[in-house]
Amino acid sequence: xxxxxxxxxxxxxxxxxxxxxxxxxxxxxxxxxxxxxxxxxxxxxxxxxxxxxxxxxxxxxxxxxxxxxxxxxxxxxxxxxxxxxxxxxxxxxxxxxxxxxxxxxxxxxxxxxxxxxxxxxxxxxxxxxxxxxxxxxxxxxxxxxxxxxxxxxxxxxxxxxxxxxxxxxxxxxxxxxxxxxxxxxxxxxx
Amino acid sequence: xxxxxxxxxxxxxxxxxxxxxxxxxxxxxxxxxxxxxxxxxxxxxxxxxxxxxxxxxxxxxxxxxxxxxxxxxxxxxxxxxxxxxxxxxxxxxxxxxxxxxxxxxxxxxxxxxxxxxxxxxxxxxxxxxxxxxxxxxxxxxxxxxxxxxxxxxxxxxxxxxxxxxxxxxxxxxxxxxxxxxxxxxxxxxx
Numbered sequence: 175x176x177x178x179x180x181x182x183x184x185x186x187x188x189x190x191x192x193x194x195x196x197x198x199x200x201x202x203x204x205x206x207x208x209x210x211x212x213x214x215x216x217x218x219x220x221x222x223x224x225x226x227x228x229x230x231x232x233x234x235x236x237x238x239x240x241x242x243x244x245x246x247x248x249x250x251x252x253x254x255x256x257x258x259x260x261x262x263x264x265x266x267x268x269x270x271x272x273x274x275x276x277x278x279x280x281x282x283x284x285x286x287x288x289x290x291x292x293x294x295x296x297x298x299x300x301x302x303x304x305x306x307x308x309x310x311x312x313x314x315x316x317x318x319x320x321x322x323x324x325x326x327x328x329x330x331x332x333x334x335x336x337x338x339x340x341x342x343x344x345x346x347x348x349x350x351x352x353x354x355x356x357x358x359x360x361x362x363x364x
Numbered sequence: 365x366x367x368x369x370x371x372x373x374x375x376x377x378x379x380x381x382x383x384x385x386x387x388x389x390x391x392x393x394x395x396x397x398x399x400x401x402x403x404x405x406x407x408x409x410x411x412x413x414x415x416x417x418x419x420x421x422x423x424x425x426x427x428x429x430x431x432x433x434x435x436x437x438x439x440x441x442x443x444x445x446x447x448x449x450x451x452x453x454x455x456x457x458x459x460x461x462x463x464x465x466x467x468x469x470x471x472x473x474x475x476x477x478x479x480x481x482x483x484x485x486x487x488x489x490x491x492x493x494x495x496x497x498x499x500x501x502x503x504x505x506x507x508x509x510x511x512x513x514x515x516x517x518x519x520x521x522x523x524x525x526x527x528x529x530x531x532x533x534x535x536x537x538x539x540x541x542x543x544x545x546x547x548x549x550x551x552x553x554x
Binding site: 191 | 434
């Protein structure tokens with residue numbers, strides 16, 4: 175495919191995509207809520223870096239039942255001793271940064287979450303379903319907030335109470351995208 | 365990830381995601397229109413760098429204003445052509461003033477050899493369209509652009525009217541007059 179058009183898109187998304195990824199289009203009658211879905215194949219590579227989400231991770235202590243833990247302000251990733259992975263996010267944007275970190279940890283999967291309004295009826299993480307040929311292992315779970323429910327204060331985008339309706343994992347398909355203009359591909363870093 | 369793969373991914377995810385971010389929406393707008401907009405500039409400019417910069421500038425402006433774009437009021441293609449017309453007009457003004465239009469527009473893209481070759485090929489492919497444009501030179505400017513947008517760029521009359529900021533009735537009259545003049549010219553010239 176045309177190299178210019180692809181490189182142009184990468185540059186546009188990298189330099190101007192962050193604002194658009196955060197923006198909302200005013201709708202008639204009711205305010206539109208920004209799409210909470212964060213694990214997008216299309217925006218991950220381009221917007222991840224531009225969003226400036228902290229990827230400076232520090233390896234913390236081994237949690238109970240876990241063998242490796244990465245803790246940042248945006249997310250916590252725990253590789254459990256049974257091989258599964260628990261991703262804990264505190265805000266919807268965090269999943270983008272977490273995806274980049276998963277990649278750097280050698281886990282070639284990306285996560286898409288589908289939040290729903292209201293509190294979680296069952297506390298705890300949601301197990302992600304592998305789609306688009308993603309492997310069943312490692313199993314990935316996502317925990318929203320501390321117990322599965324996130325409350326966004328009034329005045330913020332997406333204000334309200336949310337829980338994860340579902341979660342999927344898919345192959346990290348932007349791997350290997352290393353042409354000119356892609357040097358800041360968030361999927362490659364971490 | 366190549367553009368076809370991105371499109372395939374977009375189709376897959378559009379079935380499963382509840383709402384797209386504006387960045388994702390804009391990527392689809394970009395993919396649908398980048399080629400035809402490059403053609404628009406390639407018919408006007410013989411320098412690959414200028415085509416690249418005018419195309420880039422159009423999409424940068426579009427990206428900045430995309431949150432305000434209302435798809436219910438017209439197609440994205442019409443909207444983009446409206447922006448492209450302004451970008452090209454500004455380029456002409458600055459070129460006429462002896463200033464470096466590309467530099468003033470930001471010079472968004474630094475092209476490598478492959479991209480230059482690709483754009484040169486695109487300009488070459490538009491040679492026939494550019495020749496037709498020269499044949500249209502005898503038409504009043506408003507009629508010339510009407511024929512170009514519909515018969516060369518492939519916009520519907522409604523889209524072209526929107527891009528030019530005129531009513532559909534006025535546009536159809538322009539288009540009809542332009543085609544009539546061209547027909548007469550063709551008949552007179554054998």
